[in-house]
Amino acid sequence: MKKTTNTDPALEVVAGNGLLHRRLFLTQSAALVGAGGLSLLAAQPVDAEPLAVPPWMKAPGTHMSVYGSPSKYEAGTQRFVGGTPNVVGSGVSFTPHHKLHGTITPNSLHFERHHSGVPDIDPAAHRLLIHGAVRRPLTFTVESLLRYPTVTRIQFLECAGNSGGNLSPQPPQAPLGMIHGLMSCSEWTGVPLSILLDEAGVEKGNEWVLAEGADAAAMARSVPLKKLMDDAMIALYQNGERLRPENGYPMRLFLPGYEGNMNVKWLRRLKVVNAPTMTRDETSHYTDVLLNGKALILTYPMEVKSVITSPSTGLAMKGPGLYEITGLAWSGLGKIRRVEVSADGGKSWAQAALNEPVLSKAFTRFRMAWRWNGGPATLMSRAVDETGAVQPTRASIVAERGERQNYHMNGIQAWAIAANGEVSNVYA
């Protein structure tokens, strides 16, 4: 491990190309960094402009509002909408993670994937049917479900197709949100599905449940009964408010850690059956074709992954100096154990600081102190989860599946920093 000549421990260089010990940020206080250290980190000082009293202090502001909206100066923080040709309502929208921070995705910016548009569902007319191999086939109104005991958890949701662009032969040059924006993280509140399945009385020997939405595609997926009894919920609230229409209002299935498509929105039906139904969306889509032509099917968890959100494509560097590299890490199999960051294209790595709380199957924010010397750099992050799974390289995934359209892409992302501060997507 190389060290600077500076004796301040907070400025300990821990990996190549300027990565500094995470202690620098963990202290949360620049005062703990010695004066000599600060001078090493500071950019060239430029005198500030004279301070004038701004106009918004010379007259009262606007009134209260019944439902808030972002500052007009943040109007550029929007989802990227991508559609399917010829069909309104089929396609995706991406969360602009390069413009967000923390771990909770605002409801208005949660990613979308619709197969036949967003239905306009009257909650009074909506019903959830539980039937098939059960002793008591039942329907539930929304009003009745709101009386059930609830569970609340912060958990991510990631489309199985997220980051798939990085499997193309050339790295897509687009803002981070357009590459990795088919993922979001929310606080979900709803009814544990085990309560409802117990009420209906599942007949022994039936290990699968067909879940179906009330959209015009009647989008349907098979879910193992084991998962539904373990930690699944009928989600009714997202980040404290009732679900948005584009996220399944009035209710959706939520399966922690499992690929987004299975978390059926606008849920209307659960049918207990003895085998997977093999719907279109679990056979022709969301399956992983290997180079030998065989395909993995029923591949459920979204596995360990991370991405640096700043700096990233869509955000340029503004001159040499101290930067906080930050990003998101998550795993559908549990908690994040650690995240390592490299500034030299993977030659050397250093451990990043993890923001608390580190929750199972949730976004974890990591941070790394970096002194950019103004030269070329390649930034990468690599997550390890509590099962010991290590985020794989892109090359290892390509070796298995080829450079072609596929799902479940959790390979390491590399961002190249040019001397002029521009950031590009590279395969390193």
Add this chain to the structure above:
Amino acid sequence: MSTRSVGVALIASALCVAAHAQSGPGLGQPVSAADAAAWDISIQPDGTGLPPGSGNAAAGAQIFATHCAACHGQGGVGQPNDKLVGGQGTLTQLQQVRTVGSYWPYATTIFDYIRRAMPFQTPESLTNDQVYALTAYLLSENGIIGANDTMNAQTLRQVKMPNRDGFIMAYPKRADQGRTRR
């Protein structure tokens, strides 16, 4: 143990039983199979759920031209939306072509999907005979059944798709352990 404490223990155990039997308020409303029938549209790979009715490729060709070709091309060759026909033998190539004929493992899925989601602008508008006919047409165009074969609840469940053995079941191993090398 005193009489009183035995009594308390009995009450406590009775409460535990009650709590286990019903941990929610029990507000589900019973529904008969007949009343649920209109929603019960899913088809299992063994054919369970296939309704009465039948159709063949000739009838399906006319329905396809009217309701499907605008999105899937004449004969299902694709453009502007998904290609449904051809592509067999391409799954090992980088330019793989995944269609009903080259990729889909179960013929029952064709009936299930058309009935629930197609035509895109007017889903659940076709009769069961029309859905059987479209299913027969797509199977015939892909060379999986003969041009004159009739599809119904008995024949459709017996169709073996070319890529039926092309899938590796990832569940439950991957759900428990993941695929990532440690």
